[in-house]
Amino acid sequence: MKQIDIAEQPWLGLRRTVGITADGIRYRLFRAAVTVAVIAVAVAFLMNILGESLIKRAVARNTRERITQMRLIYDWSARLTNPGSLESVLSELAANEPGQDRYREMQQMAGLDDARMAAFHQEARLARRYLGFFASLDYAKRRDAIHTAEGMAIFERLRSASGMEQFRTAMSHIKSVRFVTSYEDLDAFLARGPELLATAQAVLDGRRRAIAQVGRTLRQEPVLQALVRSEGDLGQVIREAGFVFPADTVAPVVAEQAQRLLDVLHLEETMDSEKCRQLLAQQGNVMPADVNVVMMWKYLDNPRFAARYLERMRESGVVVNSLTPERLVDLAKARDENAALLQAERLTMDAGKGFMGLGERLVWLLFVSMLVCGIGICNAMLMTVTERFTEIATLKCLGALDGFIMLMFVLESAILGIVGGCVGAILGALIALGRMLAAFGTNFVSAVPVTELLVGMVASVAMGMLLAAIAAVLPSYQAARLAPMEAMRIE
Amino acid sequence: MDAKADQKTSAATATAAPAAKNGERQSERVIIRTVGLKKSYLMKDVVTEALRGVDVEILTGEFISVMGPSGSGKSTFFNMIGALDSPTTGRVFIDEVDVAQLTAEELAYLRCHKIGYIFQSYNLIKYMTALENVTTPMAFGGVMPDEARERGMDLLDVVGLKERWHHRPIEMSGGQQQRVAIARGLANRPSVLLCDEPTGNLDLRTGQEILDILKRLNTDQNVTIICATHDHRMMNICDRLMWIRDGQIERLARRDEVHIEVGSIGGQTE
């Protein structure tokens, strides 16, 4: 004899649930495909924004490094002639990490031990922080706080009692800005000021001595000319004078760039000859008087044109030194590359700021895209649930727990979320790559941050999955709670 | 756990040996009792009173036929006593437990193990095969997949659809779908079977087979069967007949009483 003894219903295992859910998806493949497409588009948008900003940030980093490298020749011809100012010494030091070339060089030139150098470094960084703070103030606030003082003069002004007084009162009126450290710290920093300046002065003096020493060896020879020999005797001279001028990394680059710069200057001078002007005028279909340097460079990366150009130069009696057609092509290519670098630098000016290096506007865009993503998925899930009320009711009649019904929908949604997320992430990343390729050219392929992009893709997929799963919770909860026949009635 | 043990010890429907059963009941326990059951549907300000006060007691092991014209409230009555919908007023007791007092989990257990439903409109799950439809209630009841498969095939065999176990509902005729629905209703060996027109779409022969199955379940396993029907053959096998009209019980009588009056009831013949 059967008895009704009501016990609690056991849970259906996760595997069975997944099985039933997967069957359901397979049966409604078209509907699922539409949902997947919605999710994919949303995630692609998300991933595209994320990917582009990641790539942009990486390109910016790469560009900065390469531009520093590209400017080594300008950097060194300046350093060998100009000691700079107290302020430039401090900002240079603040931009360097302990142990880097410039750091070691300053330590040598000022004759500081490790501890004092480290303290000097700290002070320089603190000074940069304060100066950065004043630079960030808008004009009116700045005027209130420090009048018109700039750079090191700001510290000079603050050291005076009246200047400090004015600064403190101004700051107490400005509610929106917080000072970077406590005022006690500022006072202490200002008190240490003379010592800091003395150290910086010692560096400057050291540089002056070193410049003088190199200058004596050079006699009247132009620095650029001399730097061609960086790898040989001149490099030795520079090092002996006290500069840190690594023979294996910096010197060869400087030598090569010096040679290139000389060649470029020489080449650009050659345009004055009648024959070369005529050639360029023919090529560019203009009057010889309208020929300019840009035209020359435009055609020079063609080897045949380069050869003819050299020939004309020789014909018109211009000294061509060691120039060969290959060299001309090289020069033109290097010029293009540098132009691309500068272009990239301009394009990536705003990279690296804000949340995850996204920039303010992008964070907002990201937020909106997530919202769109969420709403799209919500809508898709809502439709999926409502069109299946009969099924829900039937399953409940057969003894399904409310939790099972919910789990089924959340799982379905999550599965669609993963599939859509993967498609979207790949799509978004590809679009980002394509767009960046179009903007920066092939010059930066090696700079693409593969790992970061992969992490971003995984995050986007997780995002799509989570949003989808969350979006399914509410409608399925409502549906699961209804009495079976109530659900059956809703159509 | 009790439930599983129970399921294992009871024999499969199809293979149960016929047991002696005379007109007398071994037990007179009430299994379903309704008190002042009313249900009204509200649709756009129009109130339809589908049930207007039904008081009935159904005993364990009874076979009851419910008859009544279309729209009289049969399906509504089934939904109420099957704990599928909540009454507007009144109460339903299943085994002396007030259904309104049960938690969601307990209701699920009740629907899963104790009551089998055969719906008028079948309500098969569209994306499942016949076998999966039959085994789904078993899965909810915690039966292991292998065992469920075996039992599901046995049940499909009983309704004559063993060869079509892998067909989906759209690939089957109405009668075949109805038979799958019947097999599904029997899945967890319920103590109460609620059938809403189980033979409505079947030809005479298959209909008769289904009736035989129901009768066997009733006699051999003492399953309480409540059956809405227009099929007169049902009158031959049921214990009591219940007529519903306009949401009220018009008449409730034992079969032998009815048979005596057969000639006088609206000229109905068998």
Ligand SMILES: Nc1ncnc2c1ncn2[C@@H]1O[C@H](COP(=O)(O)OP(=O)(O)OP(=O)(O)O)[C@@H](O)[C@H]1O
């Ligand atoms: N969901 C609903 N909303 C509104 N009214 C309903 C609803 N379901 C049933 N009704 C009404 O309740 C009454 C009883 O319906 P019910 O389905 O119980 O009839 P039935 O006896 O099963 O009929 P049939 O023999 O045709 O299946 C009918 O008048 C019907 O119009």
Ligand SMILES: [Mg+2]
């Ligand atoms: Mg009905």
